Amino acid sequence: MPFAHALRALQPHPSTAAGLRRKVLPAALAMPVLMAACGGGNGDAAAQPVTPAAACADLPAKAGLAATTLTTSYVAADTKRPGGAASGAFLPGHCVVTGAINPRVGVDGKNYAIGFQLSLPDNWNGRFLFIGGGGNDGILRDTSLSSSISVGTPSPLGQGFAVVSTDAGHSGTSASFGADPQARIDHAYNSYDKTAVAAKSLIGTRYGRKPDHSYFSGCSGGGRQGMMFSQRFPDYFDAITAGAPAMRVSSGATVAAMWNTIQFDAIAPQDASGKRILSQAFSNADLNLVANAVKASCDAADGVADGLVNNVKACQFDPAVLQCSGAKGADCLSGAQVGALKSVFSGPRNSAGKALYAGQPWDPGLAAPGWRS
Numbered sequence: 001m002p003f004a005h006a007l008r009a010l011q012p013h014p015s016t017a018a019g020l021r022r023k024v025l026p027a028a029l030a031m032p033v034l035m036a037a038c039g040g041g042n043g044d045a046a047a048q049p050v051t052p053a054a055a056c057a058d059l060p061a062k063a064g065l066a067a068t069t070l071t072t073s074y075v076a077a078d079t080k081r082p083g084g085a086a087s088g089a090f091l092p093g094h095c096v097v098t099g100a101i102n103p104r105v106g107v108d109g110k111n112y113a114i115g116f117q118l119s120l121p122d123n124w125n126g127r128f129l130f131i132g133g134g135g136n137d138g139i140l141r142d143t144s145l146s147s148s149i150s151v152g153t154p155s156p157l158g159q160g161f162a163v164v165s166t167d168a169g170h171s172g173t174s175a176s177f178g179a180d181p182q183a184r185i186d187h188a189y190n191s192y193d194k195t196a197v198a199a200k201s202l203i204g205t206r207y208g209r210k211p212d213h214s215y216f217s218g219c220s221g222g223g224r225q226g227m228m229f230s231q232r233f234p235d236y237f238d239a240i241t242a243g244a245p246a247m248r249v250s251s252g253a254t255v256a257a258m259w260n261t262i263q264f265d266a267i268a269p270q271d272a273s274g275k276r277i278l279s280q281a282f283s284n285a286d287l288n289l290v291a292n293a294v295k296a297s298c299d300a301a302d303g304v305a306d307g308l309v310n311n312v313k314a315c316q317f318d319p320a321v322l323q324c325s326g327a328k329g330a331d332c333l334s335g336a337q338v339g340a341l342k343s344v345f346s347g348p349r350n351s352a353g354k355a356l357y358a359g360q361p362w363d364p365g366l367a368a369p370g371w372r373s
């Protein structure tokens with residue numbers, strides 16, 4: 001699409017016929033010639049309003065993205081979500097763009113591409129959200145669902161965000177993609193870069209202007225992706241939430257996970273065969289005891305006693321304050337439990353005492369149902 005490239009050169013905010021025809025956009029009046037030229041050869045249609053479904057169908061031809069295949073499908077407003085945990089929810093009218101950047105055959109003979117899914121709502125709120133992946137990636141996350149930043153609220157798409165996700169350059173959640181050097185690069189950072197750029201370009205094509213604000217949100221592997229964006233592509237997003245970022249997975253985060261398990265396993269009660277019952281290293285009551293003590297010590301340090309410890313640096317909690325003076329009781333922890341908590345929250349260390357990974361901030365969330373797992 002050479003013309004699309006030329007159009008971008010002319011305009012700081014990419015516009016095409018699909019966006020220009022929308023009456024809500026002032027730019028529609030400014031570019032009648034280009035509008036006709038980008039109109040897919042049907043100049044007579046230029047004066048007619050384009051339905052969202054038609055704009056969706058036209059998007060691949062107008063996108064002008066290099067080395068990228070695109071398909072689109074339109075979801076009408078109030079379509080009921082099929083199946084799944086969120087079944088029954090009504091979806092807003094939106095265009096689902098499925099893309100594959102740089103499709104290729106890897107050194108292992110397998111097919112690779114940077115896959116992405118972009119949902120473009122009819123009633124766009126001017127904002128763009130990139131939702132992160134997790135684990136080894138390899139799947140396209142449903143961009144119509146709630147994300148980690150919107151639990152309990154309407155999905156970002158439902159709020160009017162344009163939302164994108166990527167499979168990070170390979171299909172399948174195993175680590176076998178590691179055999180291919182380019183797939184490793186794609187997983188590390190390149191797929192996120194390319195997906196963000198493609199998504200913003202498609203947003204420009206669809207709506208006739210770039211996003212007012214752009215955000216990234218991810219957890220675990222997605223948290224690491226957020227940190228990566230902040231370092232390599234710091235101007236891509238106005239804000240990033242990097243939840244529980246799993247950094248240096250092979251030498252850091254995984255070592256920390258093993259360290260934690262070892263600490264808790266060592267103090268867990270044993271079953272009849274002598275096997276440790278890891279889940280019983282702490283009872284729920286024990287964890288509530290710790291959570292309440294953390295709150296009492298640290299909650300208000302952020303200025304608001306609301307159950308959340310947001311000034312983690314100011315929190316100097318020491319679980320020793322909970323240690324039983326005598327036998328373990330309901331209102332105190334054993335010395336072994338106190339020791340295990342200290343070891344876990346200060347992070348893994350080698351035999352010379354050198355820290356191998358970050359510790360954890362004291363947080364009353366440790367009494368929440370998911371913490372133990």
Ligand SMILES: [Ca+2]
Nearest residue numbers: 299304306308
């Ligand atoms: Ca607080």
